[in-house]
Amino acid sequence: MKLKGAxxxxxxxxxxFLSGCEPLLVLDPKGPQAERQAHxxxxxxxxxxxxxxxxxxxxxxxxVKYRASKLPEDYEPxxxxxxxxxxxxxxxxxxxxxxxxxxxxxxxxxIVENIPEGYEDQEPLVIYASTSNWKWHFSYxxxxxxxxxxxxxxxxxxxxxxxxxxxxxxxxxIPQLGGQKYAMADxxxxxxxxxxxxxxxxxxxxxxxxxxxAENTFTVTAMTQTEFDEWVDEVHETxxxxxxxxxxQLLEPGxxxxxxxxxxxxxxxxxxxxxxxxxxxxxxEHEMHSEHAAHE
Amino acid sequence: xxxxxxxxxxxPNPAIYASMVAIVVVSLAIIFGLTYFKKWGxxxxxxxxxxxxxxxxMMYLISAILMLFRGGVDALMLRAQLAVPxxxxxxxxxxxxxxxxxxxxxxxxxxxxxxxxFMNLVVPLQIGARDVAFPRLNAISFWLFAAxxxxxxxxxxxxxxxxxxxxxxxxxxxxEFSESVGTNYYMIAIQISGIGSLMTGINMITTIxxxxxxGMTLMKMPMFTWASFMACVIIIFAFPVLTIALLMGxxxxxxxxxxxxxxNGGMDMLWANFFWVWGHPEVYILILPAFGIYSExxxxxxxxxxxxxxxxxxxxxxxxxxxxxxxxxxxFTMGQGALTNSIFSISTMAIAVPTGVKIFNWLLTMWxxxxxxxxxxxxSIGFIPLFTVGGVTGVMLxxxxxxxxxxxxxxxxAHFHNTIIPGVVFAMLAGLTYYWPKMFGFMLNERxxxxxxxxxxxxxxxxxxxxxITGLNGQARRMYTYSEATGFGTLNFVxxxxxxxxxxxxxxxxxxxxxxxxxxxxxxxxxxxxxxxxEWATHNPVPEYNFARTPHVASSEAFWDAKKRGHELFKGEIxxxxxxxxxxxxxxxxxxxxxxxxxxxxxxxVPAVVALIGIxxxxxxxxxxxxxxxxxxxxxxxxxxxxYGGAHS
Numbered sequence: 026m027k028l029k030g031a032x033x034x035x036x037x038x039x040x041x042f043l044s045g046c047e048p049l050l051v052l053d054p055k056g057p058q059a060e061r062q063a064h065x066x067x068x069x070x071x072x073x074x075x076x077x078x079x080x081x082x083x084x085x086x087x088x089v090k091y092r093a094s095k096l097p098e099d100y101e102p103x104x105x106x107x108x109x110x111x112x113x114x115x116x117x118x119x120x121x122x123x124x125x126x127x128x129x130x131x132x133x134x135x136i137v138e139n140i141p142e143g144y145e146d147q148e149p150l151v152i153y154a155s156t157s158n159w160k161w162h163f164s165y166x167x168x169x170x171x172x173x174x175x176x177x178x179x180x181x182x183x184x185x186x187x188x189x190x191x192x193x194x195x196x197x198x199i200p201q202l203g204g205q206k207y208a209m210a211d212x213x214x215x216x217x218x219x220x221x222x223x224x225x226x227x228x229x230x231x232x233x234x235x236x237x238x239a240e241n242t243f244t245v246t247a248m249t250q251t252e253f254d255e256w257v258d259e260v261h262e263t264x265x266x267x268x269x270x271x272x273x274q275l276l277e278p279g280x281x282x283x284x285x286x287x288x289x290x291x292x293x294x295x296x297x298x299x300x301x302x303x304x305x306x307x308x309x310e311h312e313m314h315s316e317h318a319a320h321e
Numbered sequence: 322x323x324x325x326x327x328x329x330x331x332x333p334n335p336a337i338y339a340s341m342v343a344i345v346v347v348s349l350a351i352i353f354g355l356t357y358f359k360k361w362g363x364x365x366x367x368x369x370x371x372x373x374x375x376x377x378x379m380m381y382l383i384s385a386i387l388m389l390f391r392g393g394v395d396a397l398m399l400r401a402q403l404a405v406p407x408x409x410x411x412x413x414x415x416x417x418x419x420x421x422x423x424x425x426x427x428x429x430x431x432x433x434x435x436x437x438x439f440m441n442l443v444v445p446l447q448i449g450a451r452d453v454a455f456p457r458l459n460a461i462s463f464w465l466f467a468a469x470x471x472x473x474x475x476x477x478x479x480x481x482x483x484x485x486x487x488x489x490x491x492x493x494x495x496x497e498f499s500e501s502v503g504t505n506y507y508m509i510a511i512q513i514s515g516i517g518s519l520m521t522g523i524n525m526i527t528t529i530x531x532x533x534x535x536g537m538t539l540m541k542m543p544m545f546t547w548a549s550f551m552a553c554v555i556i557i558f559a560f561p562v563l564t565i566a567l568l569m570g571x572x573x574x575x576x577x578x579x580x581x582x583x584x585n586g587g588m589d590m591l592w593a594n595f596f597w598v599w600g601h602p603e604v605y606i607l608i609l610p611a612f613g614i615y616s617e618x619x620x621x622x623x624x625x626x627x628x629x630x631x632x633x634x635x636x637x638x639x640x641x642x643x644x645x646x647x648x649x650x651x652x653f654t655m656g657q658g659a660l661t662n663s664i665f666s667i668s669t670m671a672i673a674v675p676t677g678v679k680i681f682n683w684l685l686t687m688w689x690x691x692x693x694x695x696x697x698x699x700x701s702i703g704f705i706p707l708f709t710v711g712g713v714t715g716v717m718l719x720x721x722x723x724x725x726x727x728x729x730x731x732x733x734x735a736h737f738h739n740t741i742i743p744g745v746v747f748a749m750l751a752g753l754t755y756y757w758p759k760m761f762g763f764m765l766n767e768r769x770x771x772x773x774x775x776x777x778x779x780x781x782x783x784x785x786x787x788x789x790i791t792g793l794n795g796q797a798r799r800m801y802t803y804s805e806a807t808g809f810g811t812l813n814f815v816x817x818x819x820x821x822x823x824x825x826x827x828x829x830x831x832x833x834x835x836x837x838x839x840x841x842x843x844x845x846x847x848x849x850x851x852x853x854x855x856e857w858a859t860h861n862p863v864p865e866y867n868f869a870r871t872p873h874v875a876s877s878e879a880f881w882d883a884k885k886r887g888h889e890l891f892k893g894e895i896x897x898x899x900x901x902x903x904x905x906x907x908x909x910x911x912x913x914x915x916x917x918x919x920x921x922x923x924x925x926x927v928p929a930v931v932a933l934i935g936i937x938x939x940x941x942x943x944x945x946x947x948x949x950x951x952x953x954x955x956x957x958x959x960x961x962x963x964x965y966g967g968a969h970s
Contacts, residue, residue, distance in 0.1 A: 050795040051726045065723040066793075073713035080680060080709045087687035088702065091623070092694070102625040102690045111685070112632055112678070119677040123670045126720060130666050133722030134659035158498070188656075193493035194589060196654060196729055200795045204725020206654045209590065210492065210583030214656030231729040231797045233486050234493055236413045239800040 050200040055222045055247070057141040058203035065133050072122060137203065140183045141219040149185040149217070150178070153289070153296055156208055156230060157191035158278040159237030164289035168257045171267050173275065173284035176245045179253035180223050186216040189296050191276050196232035199245050205231050213298045220247035240280055260285055269293040327502060327923055328479050334415070341478050370903040372456035375863055377463045378441030379760060382753070384470060385435040386831070391474065392431050393827060395423035397820055400784070404817035406805040416801035417484040418477065418503065424487025428603070429511055430470045432741070435749040436610040437466070437521055440549045442756060444525060446856035446863065447543045449534025449872040449879075454527035456901040457943075462517040462524065464911025469514025472918045476506040480923065483507035486799065488600070489570070491581035491592040496574050505922040508571040513914050515563050522556030525549055534855070536874040540634070543854040543877060544620075544627055548613025551637045552606045555644060559602035566595035575924055590655055597648035605644040607741065609637055611748030612679060615701045618751050619683050621852045622698035623690030626878055629682040636675030643672045653721040654728045662721035669719035676712055680705060695850070696770035700751035703778045704743045711739030714789065729799075732792025735785045742781055750777075750830065758849050762862040763841040769833040776826030784819025787812035853881035858890055860965040866898045869958050895962075898953040910939045 052067070054060040089095075136142060140149060153164040154176075163172045178184055188197050188208035197216060198205030206216040208230075220226075230241035248256070267286035272294065275281065330337055355361050368376060398419050402411045411419065445453055453459050476482040481501035485494035494504045529550045533542070542550070569580040570592065579587040620627045627633060649657065649665040683705060692698070714736040718727050727733055750773075757765050788796075791809045803809050848857045858880045859868050870891040872879065882888040917932035919925075 049790065049793040051793045059726075062723050062726045065720055066717065066726065069717045069720060069723065073717060076677075076713055077706065077709050080684070081706050083681075083684045084687075084702070084705050087684055087690075088692060091687055091690050091692050093624075093691045096691050100691055102623065104626050105628060105685075105689065106626075107629040107632065112629060115678055115681045116632075116674060119674045123667075123673055123716070126670060126716065127663075127667045130670075130720040130722055131659075131663040133720070134663050134666070137722045137725060138659040138662075190583075192583070193498055194490055198729075198797075200726065204654070204723070205728055206656055206725070207652065209655075211588060212656070227795065229795075229797060233417075233490075233729075233799040235484075235498060236417065238417075239413065239802050 050227075054201060055224065055226065056202040056218055056220045057143065058137050058218055059201055061133055061136055061142075062204055065129060068129060069126060072126070076122070138217070140185075140217050144181075144183040144219055147183055149183040151185045151187065152176070152178075153187045153189075153291060154197055154208065155189050155191060155290075155296070156195040156197075156234070156241070157276040158193070158235060159230070159241040160275065160279075160281050161228075161230070161241075161243045162275070162290065163243075164291050165257075166289055166291055168260075169288055170257060170260045170264070171286045171289045173281055174243045175283045176228065176243060177253060177256050178220055178245060178247050179250040180220050180247045182250065183217060183219045186218065187296060187298075188214045188216060191294075193234040194232055195230040195234050195241070197228070198231040199226055199228040201226045202245065207232065211297055213296050220245075223247050223249065235278075237278070237280055261287055330478060337478065344478065365905070366903070369908045370460075370905045372452075372460045372901050372903055372907075373865060374441045374445050374453050374456065374459060375760070377459055378438045378443075380463055381434040381438035381441060381466070382760075384467060385431050385438055385749070388426055388431040388434070388470065389827065392423050392426035393824060395419050395426065397824055399423060400813075400817045400820040402801060403803075403813045405814065406803055406807070406810045408802060411801065413801045414484065417486075417799075418482040420799055421483045421486050421489075421503075421507075422473075422477065425473065425483065425507065425511065427741075428487065428607075429514060430466075430473060432607045432745050432749075433514075433518060434466055434470075435745070436549075436552070436607060437462075437518075439545070439610060439614065439749070439752050439756070440521070440525055440552075442760060443752075443856055444546050444549050445528060445532070446759075446859065446867060447546045447854055448529060448532060448537060449855050449868060449874065450528060450532040451867050451898065452901065453524050454531060455524050457904055457907060458520055458524055460904065460907035461910055462521040464907045465517030465520075465914055466514045468911040468915040468918065469510045469512070469517070472513065472915055472922070473506055473510035475919075476503060476510075480506070488593075488596055490596075491570070491573070491589045492583040492587070494570065494574075494592075495582050496577075497582070502922050505571070505574055508567050508574065509918045509921050512564065512567045512571070513918050515560055515567070518556060519560040519564070522553040522560065525553040526557065529553075534872045534874050534879075537879075540631070541874060541877045541879075544616035544630070544633060545610065545613035545854075547634055548609045548611075548616070548637060551641045552609040555602045555606050555609070555641050558645065559599045559606065562595055563599035566592065566599065569595075571921070575921070590652070593652050593655070594648070597651040598645070601648045601651065602641075602644040604737075604741070605640055607745045609640070611745045612637070614748045614752040614755070615683060615704060616686075617852075617854060618697045618701045618755055619686050621755075621850055622693045622695055622701075623687045624693075624851070625686055625690040626853070626881075627682070628685035628688070629678070630877060632678055633682055636678045639675045640672060643668060643675075647672065650719055650721070650724070653724045666719055666721040666724075670716050673712060673716050673719075680709060680712075695754075696765070696767055696774060697751040697755040697850075699771060699774045700747040700754075703774065704747045704751075707743035707747075707778070707781065708740060711736060711743065714739060727792065729797055730792035731788040731796045731798055734798045735788035735792060738785045738788075742785070747777075750774075753830075755850065756856075757837075758845050758861045759856060760862055761838075762845065763837060763843050764845055764849060765833050765837045766841065769829060769836060773826050773829040773833060776822050776829060780819045780822025780824075780826055782819065784816045784823060787816045787819075848880075848884075853878040855879045855890075858883065864961050864965070866900060866953055866958065869895050869962050895955055895958050897955055898958065899950055900953055901950045902948055904948070906939055906943060910936060913939065 052063045054063045151166060155162045161174050163176050188206055190208040190210050195208045196205045197208055202220055203218045206214050224247055226245040228243045228245050264285045264287050266288045267290060272290045355364060398411065402408050402416055481503040483503040483506055485499050485504055489504060489507055492498060529546060572578040573580050573582060579585040581587050581589055581592040583589055616627050647665060647669040650669045653662050718724055718733060718736055754765050754770055791812050796809050845861060847860055855872060858872060870893060872890045873892055875888050876882045879890060883890045913932050913935040917929055920929035920932060
């Protein structure tokens with residue numbers, strides 16, 4: 026009876042888990058990349074739930090049918106070496122499942138690593154996102170502005186984040202727009218996202234980087250392109266320019282509120298784009314060669 | 322820093338001072354007790370200098386249980402801190418130290434000695450050997466582990482604990498961002514115990530390959546021996562990587578080299594690669610022996626031979642190979658591109674196939690069996706569904722595109738606890754109960770044991786299943802607090818209750834040991850469980866020489882076939898037995914390693930050099946030492962056998 030109770034508990038936990046999916050951040054996507062990931066997650070949850078149920082049913086069957094108290098005193102279990110057909114099924118079915126999930130994953134890998142589907146014809150908005158303990162610096166080179174700890178982005182436009190760090194490894198993560206990627210001091214990684222619904226989303230550093238890690242967060246506001254352009258104009262009218270001295274002060278460990286500047290730190294503290302080969306290996310290598318040529 | 326400042330208490334708060342007082346009081350009580358009861362000689366002769374694999378196994382076991390409580394208290398502190406939003410129980414620095422040490426203690430100083438305990442206790446008996454291949458090396462392995470563990474454990478009262486996570490990613494773990502000596506402790510304590518682990522791996526492989534009883538071909542070895550063998554193969558390939566990584570990390574911290582720094586050409590992700598090239602195989606080092614124990618337990622209590630012996634062995638070999646081809650899944654989000662992620666995604670998911678084969682083989686071992694619900698069997702039954710959940714969430718994590726959403730979240734934390742606790746901890750508790758009479762000659766109480774099992778299982782589900790949900794809801798791991806608005810509060814409180822139930826269960830298990838020690842009948846006979854493999858063919862507890870006569874083996878269930886089919890296990894007359902002598906050198910080397918390690922942590926070069934010379938002196942001493950061991954005479958063997966009821970005399 027106790028055993029059945031435990032199994033019941035397990036099943037009810039599973040039900041809670043599955044029915045609780047609706048409001049969970051990761052499963053409430055607001056952009057194409059997060060949508061793809063949520064879709065993969067749900068597929069895998071259902072297939073995996075099926076496997077767990079098969080194992081549970083088999084286990085309960087064995088335990089109920091072959092418990093010593095139910096069997097005659099003189100019952101001698103047989104010696105069974107194995108069965109090639111049965112083992113073929115037990116190996117074959119998992120291989121089919123893994124193969125199916127592999128195909129899904131490989132496809133998704135190329136999707137999440139590239140400009141979101143449906144946005145290929147648009148020029149992505151490039152934003153450099155860098156961390157220093159325990160802050161986020163967002164540079165918009167095209168717009169010539171820089172923000173700290175908050176991000177404004179236009180909806181329905183692909184965004185190309187260039188991630189790096191002025192210190193320990195961090196991980197840039199906006200659950201509702203898409204999964205995370207590391208930001209490191211010695212290379213730049215690229216993350217492609219897009220937002221489809223205007224609204225405010227939370228983002229954070231997901232990789233532990235010391236004392237201030239829990240508060241290493243930022244907010245993302247997605248708005249229409251016109252609103253975004255208005256915001257850019259407003260920043261140019263009201264914000265102070267970012268100087269090298271001021272930026273170096275911002276890098277000191279600690280927490281800061283939201284800040285806005287004109288100009289970007291990329292002019293005096295450029296991203297470590299050619300230190301090591303990053304995602305776009307071909308590109309980086311090519312540029313490195315041309316750089317060498319220029320030196321000679 | 323000033324000289325004495327480095328030794329200062331890192332987190333001066335009442336709990337730390339209380340622990341310091343407790344450490345001093347307990348140490349004094351032990352010293353006083355040993356003196357009062359005149360046990361120093363006994364302790365030295367019977368334990369500190371022993372080279373007997375069974376006693377070394379027991380010492381591993383005791384250390385593992387102590388460390389389980391140390392790591393468990395850390396876990397309770399973590400769950401208490403996260404139980405409610407905006408909790409102020411721990412400050413961020415203290416929280417960072419607690420979760421870092423929780424991980425290291427549980428993996429390196431709890432799970433590893435636990436599996437080494439069973440390897441030491443069971444493998445020589447299962448293969449009908451008198452001892453391991455290198456008994457003295459075995460003692461050195463243990464004392465190095467003990468030195469590392471002690472060094473690691475003093476960190477929280479002297480100088481500060483590691484605070485860069487159990488993975489200790491650079492550059493966070495470098496001197497630039499982690500100034501305290503905490504990470505030095507990490508590097509050096511793990512180094513010392515890691516050398517011990519590597520030597521155990523070599524020792525066990527040699528033992529299994531060279532010392533099997535006559536007739537025991539590789540494909541007639543019991544499953545736990547097979548599992549230990551494969552785990553040791555992984556050890557000797559994986560641990561050298563850790564050794565080098567730790568050495569490079571140590572020189573980065575102590576001598577300002579730039580292997581892993583973010584400036585001067587260092588590569589921070591190189592550390593992550595090294596760490597996980599060791600770290601992922603490490604989880605299979607832990608899980609394979611656990612699988613071995615489940616195989617023995619399920620087969621014994623189903624009253625049936627293990628289903629699919631060959632596919633069990635084959636799947637372990639495949640798992641060991643694949644374990645080295647998956648490490649990159651720990652940093653899918655490093656930006657290595659879609660192709661690399663796809664390769665490691667597929668190789669990771671592929672591990673589910675041999676693991677699934679094992680799960681189904683255990684289920685089929687119960688099929689047509691006669692299942693007895695003993696405590697070890699309950700743990701094995703609980704393991705199957707719980708571990709399956711952990712396994713399938715592993716497949717989910719292995720899908721790299723989706724992993725971008727799970728990476729570094731509580732979903733991951735839930736997953737690996739879901740594999741390690743039902744996988745390894747349940748197996749160790751099953752093994753503890755199962756092999757208890759083998760070690761001590763009496764049984765643990767079944768009723769109390771069942772209470773322990775139910776508290777642990779229900780506590781486990783409550784503690785870890787909510788984390789899957791909070792993970793998908795955006796709770797990152799290692800956050801010391803969260804705001805009320807995140808909505809993580811309720812589920813984290815449930816997890817706290819679960820952790821409490823698990824703590825109660827471990828107390829019940831210890832109570833069971835004390836209760837059974839007082840109340841259980843002694844002399845339970847050779848075979849209290851009606852078991853199937855060779856370790857049950859000798860007495861409980863096992864005499865010093867294991868088997869009075871070497872067994873002869875004709876099947877993978879030698880003992881069962883001896884009982885049921887009349888195979889003759891023991892042939893011929895009792896002969897003189899050659900045994901190794903005890904030695905104080907391994908213990909002394911452990912102490913010197915501890916001193917060397919402590920000196921390195923604090924960069925005290927004079928004692929460090931002196932200690933290193935001492936280590937070499939011990940080795941030189943050994944190479945000139947004449948020690949041919951000793952012989953146990955036939956009369957003595959017969960006398961010992963007759964005290965057990967003369968079964969094999």
